[in-house]
Amino acid sequence: MKLGVFDSGIGGLTVVKSLLEHELFEEIIYFGDTARVPYGIKDKNTIIRYAIEAVEFFKNFELDLIIVACNTVSAYALEEMRESSACPVIGVVESGVLATSNALKDKNSNILILGTKATVNSKAYETSLHKQGFVNLQAKATGLFVPMVEEGIYEGEILDATLKHYFKDLETPHAVILGCTHFPLISNAIQNYFGKDTILIHSGEAIVEHLEKEFTFETKYKNPKLKFFASENPEALRAVAKMWLNL
Ligand code: DGL
DSSP: OEEEEEESSSTTHHHHHHHHHTTOOSEEEEEEOTTTOOOTTSOHHHHHHHHHHHHHHHGGGOOSEEEEOOHHHHHHHHHHHHHHOSSOEEEHHHHHHHHHHHHOOOTTOOEEEEEOHHHHHHTHHHHHHHHTTOOOEEEEEOTTHHHHHHTTOOSSHHHHHHHHHHHTTSOOOSEEEEESTTGGGGHHHHHHHHOTTSEEEEHHHHHHHHHHHHSOOOSOOSSOEEEEEESSOHHHHHHHHHHHTTO
16 A cells, blocks of 8 residues: 655654554655644644645655544544545544543543644544543643654753643543654653553554554555655655654
């Protein structure tokens, strides 16, 4: 299968990392809209417009599937992307909900949803988790984590102070949904903050779980073809991809 992966920037590379670990695809075309990141502070219509432009970009590649490796886009523009795409489009929010529901047996579990301002305002996770019967939900927009990850800050004093700033008044949750594909890069710090009993839900792992449920993957691809595109400074994105994905 030939796959397209879309994110507003470099965050979606954390999803590519999970896909590569599971050796599911023969070819992966990644597109990061680095010229217009962050999406998480933009309004719904702008996010939809950018997402449809990404579908147009992918039309050059005859893909079998597009993964929206951005929670913000998945929360607002999935239907519109599906309408304008010739191949199926799946998003990380539905996968994250599925993974949460598989991980937590108790519907009273306290779930903390982290995301950009746009993702949190959309209530996409809450709406779907409520449908699954979960009642004890809290959501927190933690947008500052996005530029920090883009800056390569994955640990240390600044991150610790930011974690405290966002989380100091919260009860320790049973599960944290890392509802932004940038956040797995700081998952160690989040895990240390809440302690080892808190389960972290990661968009990349969630999408693999979802794909393996929906599709049959008969062949493993150890050395898939990878192509990385960006709307601005593609060399910088490729350098980050090389580092994060050990290419
Ligand atoms: N990686 C995007 C997400 O998962 C967020 C980054 C942004 O604000 O563009 O929501």
